Amino acid sequence: MKRIFLSTIVGLLVSCSHFPEQSGSRAAIPTDREIERRVDSIMSRMSLDDKVGQMCEVVVDMVCADSTVAGRPVTDSALLDTIFNKYRVGSILNTAQGHAQPRDTWYSLISDIQEASMRYIGIPDIYGVDQNHGTTYTTGGTLFPQEINMAATFNRALVRQGAAICAYESRAGSIPWVFNPVMDLGRNPVWSRIWESFGEDPCLNGAMAVEMVRGYQGDDANHIGPYNVGACLKHYMAYGNPTSGKDRTPVSVSLADLREKYFHPFKEAIRAGALSVMVNSGIVNGIPFHANHEFLTVWLKDELSWDGMIVTDWADIHNLWRRDKVASDYKEAIMLAINAGIDMSMTPYDTQFCTLLKQLVEEGKVSMERIDDAVARIIRCKLRLGLFEQPVTNPADYPLFGSESHAAVALEMALQSEILLKNNGILPLAPNTRILLTGPNANSLRALNGGWSYTWQGTDDAVYHNGYNSIYTALCNEFGASNVVLEQGMDYVADYGRWADEQNLRINAAVAAARSVDVIIACIGENSYTETPGNINDLTLSPNQTALVKALAATGKPVIMVLNEGRPRIVREIEPLTAAIIDIMLPGNYGGDALAQLLVGRHNFSARLPFTYPKWVNGMATYDHKPCETVETMSGAYGYNADIDVQWPFGFGLSYTSFEYSGLKVDRQEFTPSDTLRISVDVTNTGKLPGQETVMLYSRDIIASVSPDVCRLRDFEKISLAPGEQRRVTFILPASALAFVGADGKWLLEKGAFEFMTGPLKATASCTETIRYESPNL
Numbered sequence: 001m002k003r004i005f006l007s008t009i010v011g012l013l014v015s016c017s018h019f020p021e022q023s024g025s026r027a028a029i030p031t032d033r034e035i036e037r038r039v040d041s042i043m044s045r046m047s048l049d050d051k052v053g054q055m056c057e058v059v060v061d062m063v064c065a066d067s068t069v070a071g072r073p074v075t076d077s078a079l080l081d082t083i084f085n086k087y088r089v090g091s092i093l094n095t096a097q098g099h100a101q102p103r104d105t106w107y108s109l110i111s112d113i114q115e116a117s118m119r120y121i122g123i124p125d126i127y128g129v130d131q132n133h134g135t136t137y138t139t140g141g142t143l144f145p146q147e148i149n150m151a152a153t154f155n156r157a158l159v160r161q162g163a164a165i166c167a168y169e170s171r172a173g174s175i176p177w178v179f180n181p182v183m184d185l186g187r188n189p190v191w192s193r194i195w196e197s198f199g200e201d202p203c204l205n206g207a208m209a210v211e212m213v214r215g216y217q218g219d220d221a222n223h224i225g226p227y228n229v230g231a232c233l234k235h236y237m238a239y240g241n242p243t244s245g246k247d248r249t250p251v252s253v254s255l256a257d258l259r260e261k262y263f264h265p266f267k268e269a270i271r272a273g274a275l276s277v278m279v280n281s282g283i284v285n286g287i288p289f290h291a292n293h294e295f296l297t298v299w300l301k302d303e304l305s306w307d308g309m310i311v312t313d314w315a316d317i318h319n320l321w322r323r324d325k326v327a328s329d330y331k332e333a334i335m336l337a338i339n340a341g342i343d344m345s346m347t348p349y350d351t352q353f354c355t356l357l358k359q360l361v362e363e364g365k366v367s368m369e370r371i372d373d374a375v376a377r378i379i380r381c382k383l384r385l386g387l388f389e390q391p392v393t394n395p396a397d398y399p400l401f402g403s404e405s406h407a408a409v410a411l412e413m414a415l416q417s418e419i420l421l422k423n424n425g426i427l428p429l430a431p432n433t434r435i436l437l438t439g440p441n442a443n444s445l446r447a448l449n450g451g452w453s454y455t456w457q458g459t460d461d462a463v464y465h466n467g468y469n470s471i472y473t474a475l476c477n478e479f480g481a482s483n484v485v486l487e488q489g490m491d492y493v494a495d496y497g498r499w500a501d502e503q504n505l506r507i508n509a510a511v512a513a514a515r516s517v518d519v520i521i522a523c524i525g526e527n528s529y530t531e532t533p534g535n536i537n538d539l540t541l542s543p544n545q546t547a548l549v550k551a552l553a554a555t556g557k558p559v560i561m562v563l564n565e566g567r568p569r570i571v572r573e574i575e576p577l578t579a580a581i582i583d584i585m586l587p588g589n590y591g592g593d594a595l596a597q598l599l600v601g602r603h604n605f606s607a608r609l610p611f612t613y614p615k616w617v618n619g620m621a622t623y624d625h626k627p628c629e630t631v632e633t634m635s636g637a638y639g640y641n642a643d644i645d646v647q648w649p650f651g652f653g654l655s656y657t658s659f660e661y662s663g664l665k666v667d668r669q670e671f672t673p674s675d676t677l678r679i680s681v682d683v684t685n686t687g688k689l690p691g692q693e694t695v696m697l698y699s700r701d702i703i704a705s706v707s708p709d710v711c712r713l714r715d716f717e718k719i720s721l722a723p724g725e726q727r728r729v730t731f732i733l734p735a736s737a738l739a740f741v742g743a744d745g746k747w748l749l750e751k752g753a754f755e756f757m758t759g760p761l762k763a764t765a766s767c768t769e770t771i772r773y774e775s776p777n778l
Helices: 002-016 033-044 048-053 077-085 103-120 147-153 156-171 202-217 256-262 264-271 293-302 315-324 330-340 352-362 368-386 402-414 447-450 472-481 505-518 542-552 591-599
Strands: 057-059 064-069 072-075 092-094 126-129 229-236 275-279 309-310 419-423 435-438 485-486 519-525 559-564 580-583 647-649 659-666 676-685 689-702 711-719 728-732 746-749 750-756 763-768
Touching: 033 352, 048 057, 048 352, 048 368, 072 077, 072 103, 077 103, 126 368, 147 156, 147 264, 147 402, 156 202, 156 402, 202 229, 202 256, 202 264, 202 711, 229 264, 264 591, 293 309, 293 330, 315 330, 330 352, 330 368, 330 728, 352 368, 352 659, 352 750, 368 447, 435 472, 435 505, 472 485, 472 519, 472 591, 472 750, 505 542, 519 542, 519 728, 580 591, 659 689, 659 750, 659 763, 676 689, 676 711, 676 763, 689 728, 711 728
Parallel strands: 057 092, 092 126, 229 275, 275 309, 435 485, 435 519, 519 559, 559 580
Antiparallel strands: 064 072, 419 580, 659 676, 676 728, 689 711, 689 750, 750 763
């Protein structure tokens, strides 16, 4: 009788543990009682082996045969038996053979995987892939510009549309879960993954992440249909500002900045219904993120009342002992990570995780309640994705896969993402202009796309579709092949591990070719890379490329510099030598076409920088710096550099037309913390061409108890205006959005004046009360 009673109590505790601890906030994803009933029903039939297996994610190579059929990967029945029958694994990830596969190959592989998972476990696998900028790993699908370009569009609707297309085309290959969006604030421009982010600003990151989540998942996170996928927010959090600039290295950041800036995009995307989160591979303030209970469980799950699942990044539980030295062995590392709040481990080649985790439960070092909580989150995710009803989706049901309509959206995104940084009147070019096209990026689809393009590093030129245009072929199509001379002056080394190296220097040949042309277009920057292979010690543009631009400028022919790069390389020495500069960053397969159309004026530039472009290697700054970073100088012997001196500021970008701002108005001069402000401004196209303008609203706290940022982006809206057209833009801003994290770690809105800025205009309004918020999140 006593045993029965205890068993009942334990059962109740386990059932209750399926729901995140409530902190007074509403659930991030509304609770669906039918889903919760099914979670409980499924888990009631699961053994401990079943449960620890669900928490394990392995790479697809673990179930693929050594041989292929017609060159394509196939599964091995014995390996499927090992993974699903013996270890009860809950998730498979990655692409086979290390490169993109056709959707029918995906369908075949995942059909075999799901059949084995359902036969042996009765629970479908959740298959995850890095579809970072479109269908990264599905050949024939649509690749979009990278996220840094998406941010440069400042176009919410366009980003959402791109995510919806990626979801559709992923499901065409039966892929239900994508490891995206990347939401790391890219605040260190040396970092090798800044181009995977939406840039340096919390507001912009949050807004774009919300749109991607909604595009991926649709409007109902509890019932995600066969044309949508589950989003996985990454890399939670502060991954994008390593002190050294090197990937997966430590970050030091105040708790106030963590709460106010780095957490903000994740909070917004979680509230938009994101199903899952992937964790920062590094160390924040001395603690490896995969072992940080405060950030994983308290901040993310409890405070946001979020019932989604947390997955590690690649082999990161191993790193707790092999690299970070906070555990004596793999078993202790598993204990630390699972107790911190990890729900699924991307092992990825190791099933020992299952054995060791089971031992930890049996030894009482990981509680059954923690296991049940993690497994409930995984099962809930699979139910929300409809995988029990439809574990695979048939490619025949996706007729728009790789269609012209999808390509048109990718082209539009590229057009709105390429940034005009300088124009001394040379642009737009006449259609019959004779052009020397030079630089190592002039004829490379690899450079246009960057990493995560058909392969991890984007290195395999052979996999790029022949139907896409490099900058060279796009310019030939636009200006006529007879008007475009290609002499690159140098080439990138093709070797896998030497992405930054240049060879075959032919600068003299490029200079000679310049004699017969009207204008020089120098395509410079970087080759493709990502993660640790992209680490660098110096942000300065390569000496060879710098020498190329200097030599070409010396010919007297006007130089248009095209920056095709994943991060802002220093161009201080050569910027004055140019007549125009365009930063195309990583615009994807249609980036060359977009550039050609923009150069000739068939479309207008509208993109804006989503980061601060540095001028000096030791002069890094973000736009939201503190007032003390710009101070008065002393003359004479005490002269020193004291100003923030950047090449181009955050939000900068030129157009072929001009815009005028007028009539900035805040609807009230005084407000309380509970008020909502309406801030309006008139914007007029004063030029002769139609154009798009991104209207940005900034605020400044004039005096605060904690030194305030010089300004913060609060909202933005992109509008289209015909010549002479005027539009009134109104921003709705809750007063609570002006709060900051005070010295005690709590949100605070203080009495006093605030300045609001948009374009060149400023207006002031004052808060009449001080309030300290008890909630950890606003």
